[in-house]
Amino acid sequence: MRAGGTVLPGDVARPRTGGWRTGTRPAVDLSRCVDCLVCWIHCPDTAVRQRGAVFQGFDFDLCKGCAICAEVCPTGAIRMVSEETPLDPGGVLPGTGVLADGQG
Amino acid sequence: MAKVELALQVLTGAEATAHAMRQIQPDVVPVYPITPQTPIIQTFSRFVADGKADTVIVQVESEHSAMSAAVGSALAGARTMTATASQGLALMVEVIYIAAGLRAPIVIAVGNRALSAPINIHGDHSDGMLARDSGAVQIYAQDAQEAYDLMVMAPRIAEHPDVMLPVMVGQDGFQVTHSAEGVALLPDPDVRDFVGPYEIPNPLLGGGASSHGTFAMPDSYFELRHQLVQATEAAEAVYAEVAQDYRRRFGRDLPQIDAYRMEDAERAILLIGSAAGTAKEVVDDLRAEGERVGLVALRLYRPFPHAALRAALAGARRVAVLDRAVSPGAYPPLYSDALGALQGSATTLQSYVYGLGGRDLSQRAVRRAFAELALPAADRIGYLGLGGEDGDGEP
Numbered sequence A: 001m002r003a004g005g006t007v008l009p010g011d012v013a014r015p016r017t018g019g020w021r022t023g024t025r026p027a028v029d030l031s032r033c034v035d036c037l038v039c040w041i042h043c044p045d046t047a048v049r050q051r052g053a054v055f056q057g058f059d060f061d062l063c064k065g066c067a068i069c070a071e072v073c074p075t076g077a078i079r080m081v082s083e084e085t086p087l088d089p090g091g092v093l094p095g096t097g098v099l100a101d102g103q104g
Numbered sequence B: 001m002a003k004v005e006l007a008l009q010v011l012t013g014a015e016a017t018a019h020a021m022r023q024i025q026p027d028v029v030p031v032y033p034i035t036p037q038t039p040i041i042q043t044f045s046r047f048v049a050d051g052k053a054d055t056v057i058v059q060v061e062s063e064h065s066a067m068s069a070a071v072g073s074a075l076a077g078a079r080t081m082t083a084t085a086s087q088g089l090a091l092m093v094e095v096i097y098i099a100a101g102l103r104a105p106i107v108i109a110v111g112n113r114a115l116s117a118p119i120n121i122h123g124d125h126s127d128g129m130l131a132r133d134s135g136a137v138q139i140y141a142q143d144a145q146e147a148y149d150l151m152v153m154a155p156r157i158a159e160h161p162d163v164m165l166p167v168m169v170g171q172d173g174f175q176v177t178h179s180a181e182g183v184a185l186l187p188d189p190d191v192r193d194f195v196g197p198y199e200i201p202n203p204l205l206g207g208g209a210s211s212h213g214t215f216a217m218p219d220s221y222f223e224l225r226h227q228l229v230q231a232t233e234a235a236e237a238v239y240a241e242v243a244q245d246y247r248r249r250f251g252r253d254l255p256q257i258d259a260y261r262m263e264d265a266e267r268a269i270l271l272i273g274s275a276a277g278t279a280k281e282v283v284d285d286l287r288a289e290g291e292r293v294g295l296v297a298l299r300l301y302r303p304f305p306h307a308a309l310r311a312a313l314a315g316a317r318r319v320a321v322l323d324r325a326v327s328p329g330a331y332p333p334l335y336s337d338a339l340g341a342l343q344g345s346a347t348t349l350q351s352y353v354y355g356l357g358g359r360d361l362s363q364r365a366v367r368r369a370f371a372e373l374a375l376p377a378a379d380r381i382g383y384l385g386l387g388g389e390d391g392d393g394e395p
Ligand code: SF4
Pocket: A025, A026, A042, A043, A044, A045, A046, A047, A048, A058, A062, A063, A064, A065, A066, A067, A068, A069, A070
């Protein structure tokens, strides 16, 4: 560890704050998503992924389940669901669409 | 050893400290005035206003803010100093812990003063002891000349790669801050050359990305605090190295421990700060009367120079430890530290408290401590000067 707890780029390979969730996680109805990225700018944990101006779902290694994204989404595309609810990659509700990068 | 011959100027400890700051030219000085530190920053501000030092003075609304600004400034990559005393230091202490933990090398000039209540503006070491366990290095001057010399040495200690810690340079309130005496200042270029450029790893304004002040969970906090312990411990060797270079260049010797007439001393006094002058006079008088007595005064208090103190006191059977601070309900700090350093040695210690709130330590009181060392050890704390300057310890 660096003196004073200083952290430089690359010091932490992969932070996994996702372990802090307490039972629920965000799920997106892709058919209602308009790529406004309001969720992306509000997420305190950089857990909303985007490519350019296109919404790319959630990174559950980082998402702490705070529900801010669900609160701010202007189209109501995001809702919090139980960890047990089956989701497509990236937190997409099954049958609502496929993420642009196809890998979720 | 080169000896630089310089004319003496009549300066107070505070003025001498301000001259050291003028010569060092820190980039940033966030500061808030408080007696008896005020003449340090007042004098230094005048130097800056007159164009004699290229420093940004940040006027803040409290010492908590002063130290907070200092942390940001030091980590940004700017050489940073501040000054405080007493209640101001008390307010600063929270952030001194943070500065030490973040390894921010800030030099803090302290005009040591008593703590309230009752309110008192005069000297003792209670304020410094508040920051004793912060990880900050603490050095204490005996007089105005030392206040100057130690201030010049301080940035090199603070910024050493093994240390990277705040360094508090203490001088007794009024007895040093406001007492004018002959002080020899070094030439400006010599000081600048001695101090050198400010270099820290990963400064915030250094062009690279870095996060400071990060959160540490139970899986890493202990290790990071242990790093701080090691850094503070490393400051002992760094102090010695810097003092040696100071002596080599300028012919002034300021070892971490000032051992005075200890050659064959059987009885000794151990203390910190300006009372060393009075104690040395008494030692001289008692020596003239044939008594084998000596004085050990610490300049370096944190890290505590355990081995050096053991060596300095090796021949003494009895030592009176004079604290200028109390720890109500327990033995005072210097005594406790010395006891730890002398574990297992044949030297026995006697605890005394003196000089709270600026009360002078009289020669008679020092004589009394030496005389009592010839008596059987007492299992209590003695109070020198309680009940009046020559008081016998009864309130
Ligand atoms: S719940 Fe939404 S806003 Fe909160 S951390 Fe997860 S993705 Fe980010």
